[in-house]
Amino acid sequence: MDQYEHSVQLDPKKCTGCTTCLHHCPTEAIRIREGHAVINQDRCIDCGECIRKCPHNAKRAVAGKLESLQRFRYKVALPAPSLYGQFNNMDDVDYILDGLIKIGFDEVFEVAKAAELVSAYTRRYMQAEGIPKPLISSACPVILRLISLMYPSLEDHVLHMLPPIEVAADLARKKVKKEHPEFRDEEVGICFISPCPAKVSYVRNNFGSYKSKVDEVVAISDIYFRLLDVMKPENQVQTISDTGMTGIEWAGSGGEATAILNEDYLAADGIENVNKVLEEIENGNISHVKFVELNACPGGCVGGVLTVQNPFIAKARLRSVSRCLPMAANFADPDEEYIPEDFLFDEMPSYVPVSRLSPNFRESMRMMAEIQRIRDTLPGIDCGACGAPTCRAHAEDAVRAGLRTVTCPFADSFGGSRK
Amino acid sequence: MSEPLVFHFEVDVSDFTSAGTASVTVKKNLRQLGLPSDVIRKLSIAMYEGEINMVIHAEGGTADVIVTEEYIDIILKDHGPGIPDVDLAMQEGYSTATAQIHSLGFGAGMGLPNMKRYSDEMKIDTELGVGTTVTMRIWIR
Secondary structure: OOOOOOOEEEOOOOOOOOOHHHHHOOOOOEEEEOOEEEEOOOOOOOOOHHHHHOOOOOEEEOOEOHHHHHHOOEEEEEEOHHHHHOOOOOOOHHHHHHHHHHOOOOEEOOHHHHHHHHHHHHHHHOOOOOOOOOEEOOOOHHHHHHHHHHOHHHHHHEOOEOOHHHHHHHHHHHHHHHHOOOOOHHHEEEEEEEOOHHHHHHHHHOEOOEOOOOOEEEEHHHHHHHHHHHOOOOOOOOOOOOOOHHHHHOOOOOHHHHOOOOOOEEEEEOHHHHHHHHHHHHOOOOOOOOEEEEEOOOOOHHHOOOOOOOHHHHHHHHHHHHOOOOOOOOOOOOOOOOOOHHHEOOOOOOOOOOOOOOOOHHHHHHHHHHHHHHHOOOOOOOOOOOOOOOHHHHHHHHHHOOOOOOOOOOOOOOOOOOO | OOOOEEEEEEEOOOOHHHOOHHHHHHHHHHHHHOOOHHHHHHHHHHHHHHHHHHHHHHOOEEEEEEEOOOEEEEEEEEOOOOOOOHHHHOOOOOOOOOHHHHHOOOOOOOHHHHHHHHOOEEEEEEEOOOEEEEEEEEEOO
16 A cells, blocks of 8 residues: 655644544545544545644644754755745845845745746647646645545646646756755755645655655744744845746746636635536536646645645735736746656556455445445434544445444434434 | 445436536445446546436436446436437537526537447437436446
8 A cells, every 4th residue: 555654643632532624634534533533644635624624733744844954065945935925014035035045045946936937838738739628737736646546537637747846956956066066966955945734745755756856845834933033124135036926926826827828727726626626627527628727725825734824815915025026037948849858757646546445346336335224324414423524434434344333422313314 | 246236316406506416426436336437437427417417407306326247327317398309409519408507608518419428328218298317328347
């Protein structure tokens, strides 16, 4: 089985065993067992919904620590564009980038810069013959994992372009190699400043056959106050930022899609909405749309659980940051015929049938019939008191465990059966 | 031979935008059975189109999906107006949907043609003023 290392973790001391996360997990990966939540690692997609919804702050995302970068001699920060929306009264990105240098980085390479290049090459990608309609963005790692677990038939629709974080890591590494040949590869540390736990997991686990070039992922929320301490209005800052409006607006839902410069697009955010759109694509229902941008977090990356600011406020602030910038500052190489190999990945991770009942079809049929039989004995109120998110899931858990009957805290009050 | 599995759904007309929920549930169940994704895809499109048709033309109905080891049958039964000319209805682009339905992005006249395309066998029993039953079969192997 897939040994996927997740960043979403639970603090059993804080968890009261309430059923909030249970009901919000989009892949039904959570059960309440012995008074607290347990996450099924095979099903978790690192979307962060449980972190967002937990009323007791018992769920958290474990990211890297800034201190761990001490092992590198030359440290490069890759700030996600969502970082730019976190600060009040901020209309100049250079103050933020300068802040990153002040807290210990030797160099900054903006992910927004890479995002503009990804957009430029995506436009080229979409001109090719025979590309599937609609094309699904590959930028959100939660969406890619969701597709590989739940929507195998849509794998061909995924844009085979590396996400901006990887393109940025690759370009940053090449830049350092050229400008500072005195450092060996392993002495250069590339650190992504992340709005979301899924990027943490993605970097740790790699993606299909593609190995991430990022060395460490640090949460925006983890460095936020350190940055505030050093970012002073009286600072004399250098011009470091080299991105336009397009790159910065990738941080909000719709930013990537608008950069395609094609009006036949759709952008959906929030995992529930994303699931509905994926269902529609599977039904062949939106084949007139050319490009689909999907973000697991509400509002896009600014809605990531490792950010500090409310996503809508962050999005409004991004506008004030990018207002006086050109559309884009980074462009595809006009001499290149197609797309540089460094921007592409070969294969999606192989489909893992996590929901399959049994490898044997006849046995699966028997189990399904049994699930239906048991479900019909339950009240159907999906209360979660048994520890499973729905009565159907409770019946399924029992059948998977080889049980013939289930206990239900409310069986008596509902007469034991809904039929 | 094991007993066939039956999934039964009431296709409700009350909320037009929720049409298609039965095919989503069936899709999840079929994934749990471990069926190949091309079979699941064919079935979910055929069933989705059928569901939408029932909502547009017949104020809903029932949908039964019967899974055996060899094939899957979808039986869509409604008590709508019936189809006056089945051959005409099977033509791509032919539609009797109202302007209101068109404005919602449906009624392209591809419902029945798509159901035929995505199923391996399709049979239509219809009687004017009584209703329509569409039976589609998709072979697993």
